[in-house]
Amino acid sequence: xxxxxxxxxxxxxxxxxxxxGPVSPLTWEIRLKIAIGTAKGIAYLHxxxxxxxxxxxxxxxxxxxxxxxxxxxxxxxxxxxxGSGSSYVTTRVxxxxxxxxxxxxxxxxxxxxxxxxxxxxxxxxLISGRSPVDYNRPAGEVNLVEWFRGMxxxxxxxxxxxxxxxxxxxxxxxxxxxxxxxxCIDSDAHKRPxxxxxxxxxxxxxxPFRTVRTRTHSISxxxxxxxx
Numbered sequence: 001x002x003x004x005x006x007x008x009x010x011x012x013x014x015x016x017x018x019x020x021g022p023v024s025p026l027t028w029e030i031r032l033k034i035a036i037g038t039a040k041g042i043a044y045l046h047x048x049x050x051x052x053x054x055x056x057x058x059x060x061x062x063x064x065x066x067x068x069x070x071x072x073x074x075x076x077x078x079x080x081x082x083g084s085g086s087s088y089v090t091t092r093v094x095x096x097x098x099x100x101x102x103x104x105x106x107x108x109x110x111x112x113x114x115x116x117x118x119x120x121x122x123x124x125x126l127i128s129g130r131s132p133v134d135y136n137r138p139a140g141e142v143n144l145v146e147w148f149r150g151m152x153x154x155x156x157x158x159x160x161x162x163x164x165x166x167x168x169x170x171x172x173x174x175x176x177x178x179x180x181x182x183x184c185i186d187s188d189a190h191k192r193p194x195x196x197x198x199x200x201x202x203x204x205x206x207x208p209f210r211t212v213r214t215r216t217h218s219i220s221x222x223x224x225x226x227x228x
Contacts, residue, residue, distance in 0.1 A: 007072060009065035016060055016129055024129065024164035026069075031126045031165070032177070034071045036202045038063055041073040042119060043195035046112045052082045054089075054110055058118035059096045059132075060125055080110055087111060098132025098144065103189050113189040119198070120184025124148050127177060129162030145185055152178065177202065 009015070012034060015026050026034075038058075045053040056078040064072040078094050088111040093104060101117035104110055121132050124144050130137075132144045141147045151160050157178060161169055169177075180201045186192050193201070 005066075005072070007064040008067040009069065011061050011074075012063040012065060012071070012126075013060035015065070016125060017131060020164070022164060023166045024162065026126075026165070028165050028167070028169040028173075030069045032173075032202065033069055034063065034065070035123055035126055035177070036199060037071040038073060038122065039119065039195055039199045039202060041071065042115055043199055045073075045079075046115070046195050051084050052112065054080045054082055054112055055115050055118075056080055056110065057095050057099075058115055058122055059099050060122060063122070082111060096132075101189065102187070111189075112195070113192045116184050116192045116195060116198070117189070119195070120181050120192075121145060123177065123181045123184065127162065127174070127181070128160055129164060148181065152182070176204070 015024070020026075042055065042058065045055060053076075055073065055076065057075060058073075062073065062075045064074050066072065080089055080091060082089055088109045090108050091110050093100070093108050095104075095114075095118070099118040099121045101114040104114040104117075121144065124130075125132060128144070128148075130141075130144055130147075133142060134144075135142055140150065148160065151157065157175060158171065160178065161174060180193075180198060183191070183193050183201075184198065
């Protein structure tokens with residue numbers, strides 16, 4: 001018999017995509033708390049264990065929330081152990097569509113950077129309240145990652161935040177979290193930060209004051225200043 005901790009607030013997916021009314025109970029402060037707590041949990045898997053563990057299915061429905069909105073990373077049914085000295089493991093591609101890192105989907109080569117990409121998508125989901133893939137939206141908005149990149153490229157950053165967040169996040173803080181998102185989904189997996197670094201970035205201890213570029217956009221220090 002397995003005994004699990006009871007989590008009063010269910011999972012994150014139901015709060016982001018369920019019928020919660022025009023104002024979400026998930027304030028910006030709560031969303032940031034969930035993001036940081038989740039990042040710490042994944043960092044423990046990657047950096048606190050030997051051998052390290054790759055979760056392989058980071059998504060909103062696998063983030064459970066207690067009565068104080070503390071997140072719990074759940075469902076390790078697809079997790080893989082990364083052997084000591086191994087930089088990756090080759091495995092059958094598994095995970096949830098919309099969250100899976102593109103290089104893992106195309107090669108089957110799995111390591112921590114795959115989880116980091118998935119966390120970046122989860123972070124975008126927290127910011128926007130949108131699903132990673134939503135075929136009910138217009139063509140340019142179906143894929144959350146591509147929509148995000150396009151919105152940042154056209155400097156419509158303020159329109160990325162979930163309109164149900166009241167009060168809206170401060171522009172400087174929103175921009176900081178957006179930069180973390182973009183680093184997590186870098187098309188070059190080697191350039192993605194480690195989860196420990198991501199925790200520091202989200203907590204404001206380590207802010208990437210440099211130009212962050214993708215194939216379609218850049219956010220520069222000058223642009224950041226304009227949002228401060």
